[in-house]
Amino acid sequence: MINPKLPVIWYGGDYYPEQWDEETFERDIRMFKEAGINVVTLGVFSWSLIQPDENTYDFSFFEKVMDRLYKEGIYVCLATPTSAPPHWMTQKYPEILLTDVNGVKREKGGRQNFCPNSEKYRYFARNIAEKLAExxxxxxxxxxxxxxxxxxxxxxxxxxxxxxxxxxxxxxxTLDELNRRWNTRFWSQTFTAWEEIPVPTTRSVLFWRKDRYQSVLPELYLDYRRFMTQSMLECFLEEYRAIKKHTPDIPVTTNLIAATFKEWNYFEWAKHMDVAAWDNYPGYREDFSVISLRHSLIRGLKEGQPFVLMEQSPSQACWRWYNPQKRPGEMRLWCYHGLAHGAETLMFFQLRQSRGGVEKFHGAVITHVDSTKTRVFQEVKRVGEEIKSLSDILDTRVVSQTALLFDWESWWAMEDTLTPNIDFRHLDEVQKYFKALVKTGLGADVVGKDQDFKKYRLLVAPALYIVGKDLAQKLKDYVSDGGVLVLTTMSGIVDEDNQVVLGGYPGYLRDLVGGYVEEIDALPPEEKNEILMFGRSYECSLVFDYIKTTTAEVLGRFRKDYYANEPAVLRNNYGKGWVYYVGSSVSFDLVWDLVKFIEKEHGLRADITPADGVEVVKKVKGEKTFYFLFNHSGERRTVDLPEGKFKDMLTGALYEKRVEMPPLDVLILLKE
Ligand SMILES: [Zn+2]
Structure with a gap:
């Protein structure tokens, strides 16, 4: 539960009463109550209002708003305003302003325009957080x-x-140690004084290549990403500590952007957040498993604890090039999808649509029509009514037999340098394998490399580029104790210093895999190869491992080129467990058939086998077992149920043996 003070599913979102007159505010309260809203987020961009100059603070506006909301039974998630420093501040203290990747210093800007290492910014942020908390x-x-x-x-x-x-x-x-571990003799990059070390901009060691910046000093860039993660996290902690002095019992969080967001290693952040929180904006026609991955990653940050879904649009966004409306029923489905995956709040950005400013087209519960009769409001109201009787799902926990190992540093290190194929992207591989785990119905968690793998029967670690000795040992322990591990190409290439581990890829994992990669061939995306496996042929592309086996059995072989008939997919017995290795960027069909093969070979069984396009999430609380079912397919689906009777918590209907699901249907089945 996020806060026992409010032991229900939180329903509400960002609200900006400072943009509206009192009459509108009063009307909004009536509409909030009609929609079932019980929490509003206030103050997100309020810095210039509550601190109009360096020495003046005025909290009277929000005090009045909070008093009024509380009187109506509506609680408040209170934001610190530090995302957007006021103009008076950046005018007087320009050091606060950010310098971008091209080395250009901002003169002004909307939000997120501050330097995380500016002591002046940190002072003002800490100060306003403390004043608010006080x-x-x-x-x-x-x-x-x-x-x-x-x-x-x-x-x-x-x-x-x-x-x-x-x-x-x-x-x-020492510099000698840095030069050694960065291998700076390459291209004569040796540093002779600390002051010579640059930040990685396009004026120094970065260059633009196809769709991203890469670095001529990848070791420096990797360290800069680590340093920046810590720098920005320290900004959060400055405010966190200031707030905790005054309200030790109120949880503190920040709404993480996009979950699989490259810039920050959120596993580091989560160690310091009371509760994880994020903003969920599913892309148009994005596969449901991608949204599941993001939720599961956020849930995994704090090892399964409930999280805050801080923002989602009730209808459309405005910052994409094309901003489709959520189709009727779609918003409802994503709400329950969030709850299934571990959210205990359903918060919208935003409650009332702005008249002005850059996001005036961003969807809201109360739209420009300014009425409760709109389609969007009515859909929001329906969910608000439904969740009133669902408090039983609070404090449930997702149960998963499988997990995906996600590692920001591997993502960074692999994509920030010149690799055999620029189109081989970390997230593409991760999403492909996670999709297969989701489709099995076995349940899929996301874990970081510091977390416990042993509770999972199957662990999948696609493109795990950085594997040092410690992680290698941890994976070996996992497998030798009976775990099943899937590894892929472009794994174990370098250690934590971004230096290649010699002896053949995947470095320290060679004996786990039962072989080694002698060469990696790389071809343009349109030039495919095929892998013969399980009596059929599967497409593969981008990178192709030229493999020599030692102890592994060969499951699949390439069909073409100079490595025709050479191994492409391996299986190796290690201790009590098994390791599978996939030596190319393979089609989803291959991943899916491999996961189904593993399921059968190693006796994994889902309680409910999902029909195509149906997702099942199992949750438990004490003796109670809940199955959340979602029909993402766009067509009617039939799902076979296990033994016993099941009650749908949304409708009260009882089901046995099987259940029919129309498109976008949601069921929350409680085992009787
Ligand atoms: Zn800076």
Missing amino acids: HFKDHPALVLWHVNNEYLNYCYCDICRGKFQNWLKEKYG
Whole structure:
């Protein structure tokens, strides 16, 4: 439960009463109540209102708003305003402003335009957070702190450069050690003074290549990403500590942007957040498993604890090139999908649509029509009514037999340098394998490399590019104790210093795999090869491992080119467990058939086998077992149920043996 003070599913979202007059505010309260809204987020971009100059603070507006909301039974998630520093501040203290990847210093900007290492910014952020906490610490409406909003940008200014150099001194001790571990003799990159070390901009060691920046000094860039993650996290912690002094019992979080967001290693962030929180904006026609991956990653950050779904649009976004409306029923489905995957709040951005500003077209519960009769409002109201009777699902936990190992550092290191194929992307591989896990109905978690793997029967680690000795040992222990591990091409290539492990890929994992990769061939995406396996042929592309086996059995072989008939997919027995290795970027068909093969070979069984396009999420609480079923397929589907009777918590209907699901249907089945 997010906060026992409000032991229901939280329903509401971002609200900006500062943009509206009092009469509108009063009308909004009536509409909120009609929609079943019980929490509103206030103050996200309020800095210039609550601190109009350096020495003036005025919380009277929000105090009045909070009093009024509380009187109506509506609670408050209170935000610190530090995402958008006011103009007076950046005018007087330009050091606060961010310098971008091209080395250009911002003059002004909307939001996320600050340098995370500016002491001035940190002072103002810490100060306003503390003032807010001090002022509202006893307010009965307060249930959650929302620090900043969608931390977004790296900074590359002189302050950051100085702090980066100090961070490197701390990490490496001496320049000799840094030069050795960065292998700086390559291209004569040896540093002779700490001051010579640049921040990675397009004026120094970055260059643009196809769709991203890459670095001529990938070791530096990897360390800069680690340093920036820590720098921005420290900004969060400045506010966190200031707030906790006054409200130790109110949870503090920040709404993480996009879950699979490349810039920040969220596993590091989650260690310091009371509860994980994120903003979910599914893309148009995006496969449901991608949304499941994002939710599961957020859930995995704090090892299965419930999280806050801080933002979603009730209808459409406005910041994409094309912003389709959520089709009738779609918003409802994504709400329950979030709850299934571990959210205990359903919050919208936003409650009332703005008249002005850059996001005036962003969808809202109360649209520009300003009425409760709109389709969107009526759909929001329906969900609001339904969830009133669902408090029983609070504190349930997802049960998964499989997990995907997700590693930001592997994502960074592999894509930030020149690899055999620029189109071989970390996230593409991750999404493909996770989709197969989701489709099995076995349940799929996402774990970080510091977490416990042993509770899973099957662990999948696609494109795990960085594998040092410790992680290799952990994976070996997992397998030798009986785990089943799937590894792929472009894994174990480098250690934590971004240096290749010699002896053939995948480095320290060679004996787990039972072979080694001697060469990686790479071809343009349109030039495919095929793999013969399980008596059929599967397409593969981009990278092709030329493999020599030692102890592994060969499951699949390439069909063409100079490695025709050479191994492509391996299986190796290691201790009590098994390792599968896929030596190419393969079609989803192959991944799916391999996972089904593993399921059969190793006796994994889903309680409910999902029909095509149907997703099943199993959750438990004490003796109770809940199955959340979603029909994402766009067509009618029949799902076979296990032994016993099941009650749908949404309708009260009882089901046995099987259930019919129309498109976009949701069932929450409680085993009787
Ligand atoms: Zn900076």
